[in-house]
Amino acid sequence: MLVLGLVVGGASGFFLGSALQESAPPQGEVVEVVGKVPSWLRGSYLRNGPGVFQGSHLFDGLARLHRWDFSSDGTCRVSARDLDSKAGTFYRKSKGKTLFNEFRTPIPLSRWPLSLAAGGMTDNACVSVAVSNKQTFACTETVAGTYAIDPHTLRSRQHSFSGDESGLVQTAHALPIDRGDFVNVGTSFFPPRYNVFKLKDNFKKKEVIASLRPHDSRLSWMHAFGSTRTKAILVEHPCVYDFTALLSTDGFLEWAPERGTYVHVVDLNSGESTKIKCSRNFFFFHCCNAYDDDDVDEIVMDVCAYDDTRIIDSLALDKMRDPASDIPESKILRLRIGRDRVKEEGPLNDAGATGKFAEFCAINPAYARRPYRYVYTNAAPNRPTSAANGLAKTDVLEKRTTIFETENKYVVVGEPIFVPGGGPAEDDGVLLVVGHTQTDNHLLVLDAKTARELARVHNPPIPYGFHGAWLPSSSGGL
Numbered sequence: 001m002l003v004l005g006l007v008v009g010g011a012s013g014f015f016l017g018s019a020l021q022e023s024a025p026p027q028g029e030v031v032e033v034v035g036k037v038p039s040w041l042r043g044s045y046l047r048n049g050p051g052v053f054q055g056s057h058l059f060d061g062l063a064r065l066h067r068w069d070f071s072s073d074g075t076c077r078v079s080a081r082d083l084d085s086k087a088g089t090f091y092r093k094s095k096g097k098t099l100f101n102e103f104r105t106p107i108p109l110s111r112w113p114l115s116l117a118a119g120g121m122t123d124n125a126c127v128s129v130a131v132s133n134k135q136t137f138a139c140t141e142t143v144a145g146t147y148a149i150d151p152h153t154l155r156s157r158q159h160s161f162s163g164d165e166s167g168l169v170q171t172a173h174a175l176p177i178d179r180g181d182f183v184n185v186g187t188s189f190f191p192p193r194y195n196v197f198k199l200k201d202n203f204k205k206k207e208v209i210a211s212l213r214p215h216d217s218r219l220s221w222m223h224a225f226g227s228t229r230t231k232a233i234l235v236e237h238p239c240v241y242d243f244t245a246l247l248s249t250d251g252f253l254e255w256a257p258e259r260g261t262y263v264h265v266v267d268l269n270s271g272e273s274t275k276i277k278c279s280r281n282f283f284f285f286h287c288c289n290a291y292d293d294d295d296v297d298e299i300v301m302d303v304c305a306y307d308d309t310r311i312i313d314s315l316a317l318d319k320m321r322d323p324a325s326d327i328p329e330s331k332i333l334r335l336r337i338g339r340d341r342v343k344e345e346g347p348l349n350d351a352g353a354t355g356k357f358a359e360f361c362a363i364n365p366a367y368a369r370r371p372y373r374y375v376y377t378n379a380a381p382n383r384p385t386s387a388a389n390g391l392a393k394t395d396v397l398e399k400r401t402t403i404f405e406t407e408n409k410y411v412v413v414g415e416p417i418f419v420p421g422g423g424p425a426e427d428d429g430v431l432l433v434v435g436h437t438q439t440d441n442h443l444l445v446l447d448a449k450t451a452r453e454l455a456r457v458h459n460p461p462i463p464y465g466f467h468g469a470w471l472p473s474s475s476g477g478l
């Protein structure tokens with residue numbers, strides 16, 4: 001169990017602390033639920049994220065999967081398991097050695113032969129969860145870092161792809177399209193290309209539909225992209241790979257604002273593409289939604305946008321543990337993409353209410369790739385803060401934002417996921433999100449319509465996490 005005496009760092013540092021690494025992951029532990037979980041919420045919430053903080057940056061943590069099972073008898077059970085990756089297995093067997101170069105944690109040169117023999121690129125799939133028709137996957141940005149998950153046992157095995165080559169890396173956010181297929185963007189370095197591909201046959205077969213040249217010789221690092229029903233939208237922002245710094249603890253990315261920002265629009269059927277320059281630079285991790293606005297012949301794409309890449313530096317563990325640290329500002333930015341120009345609108349959210357912060361966006365999945373009204377994001381209503389500490393609901397039509405009310409004050413709030421239910425309206429449903437207080441953490445069940453707390457699950461000590469997915473009882477949830 002967590003021992004507060006072992007807490008590392010600042011006021012909100014325990015969720016990244018080394019003490020958590022020593023605690024045994026829960027195995028179907030029945031946990032206390034305060035409040036009332038809606039009777040229709042039956043299934044499992046599966047969340048990915050770092051479990052062991054082996055390096056200097058949040059993105060270097062070794063993957064641990066957490067699962068919350070909401071049963072018909074009203075109980076909730078929590079389970080967790082470290083991913084069965086080569087990176088994680090080596091770390092555990094070697095008692096703390098790193099097998100691969102991670103985001104900002106390079107390995108010593110003496111370990112390169114071992115690393116290359118194991119594939120050379122990390123398979124630490126700690127970022128996201130993708131659910132196809134038949135299988136659940138843990139993913140990161142390397143192709144090697146895709147693991148098929150047994151949602152019941154949380155055991156995992158490395159997944160391989162067939163079909164076209166798309167490059168060594170791909171975004172961590174493959175997007176579902178029609179008939180159970182996905183679309184994603186791979187990046188190949190020699191020659192430099194962005195490869196837009198469809199994933200068919202249960203996440204198995206890659207079919208490259210467009211191979212795009214970067215604006216110049218440098219490649220933009222893309223964590224995510226957007227997709228409407230007919231188009232993929234790649235934003236080539238000035239956060240570019242810098243291979244000369246590949247082994248540096250400062251990372252392999254460079255902010256090159258002189259380069260400009262470009263939007264590539266790719267037709268999902270023909271593969272034809274266009275490139276349009278934006279009037280200003282910005283950076284983003286995540287796309288809230290995108291859709292075709294046929295009335296005005298434009299594509300709408302909403303992102304959680306930053307002015308630059310300082311957010312990446314701010315996610316270094318020493319910064320996150322520093323109570324004086326303050327995360328950079330971000331906002332929900334709307335891109336209206338026409339045939340030859342991009343108009344930027346926004347912020348769509350209320351800067352004052354959100355503490356000028358928006359990240360980890362969630363919508364009702366039934367509204368993905370179509371006009372929508374509500375987006376739920378992290379916020380930072382209490383600054384200074386080294387991490388998001390609030391949750392916001394934004395009406396993108398009215399540009400109105402509401403901050404969720406909770407019984408406790410949280411110093412860190414993770415990604416919300418939206419689970420539809422209880423009615424037909426877009427905001428009929430709940431948000432599931434992990435919040436950390438100074439000493440404890442809860443899985444919150446929040447009413448998406450009223451922005452109020454319905455119930456909170458008292459978790460065993462768990463670390464900060466990234467992305468997750470809801471598995472209804474009918475499709476893999478328990």
Ligand SMILES: [Fe+2]
Binds near residue numbers: 172173286
């Ligand atoms: Fe992400």
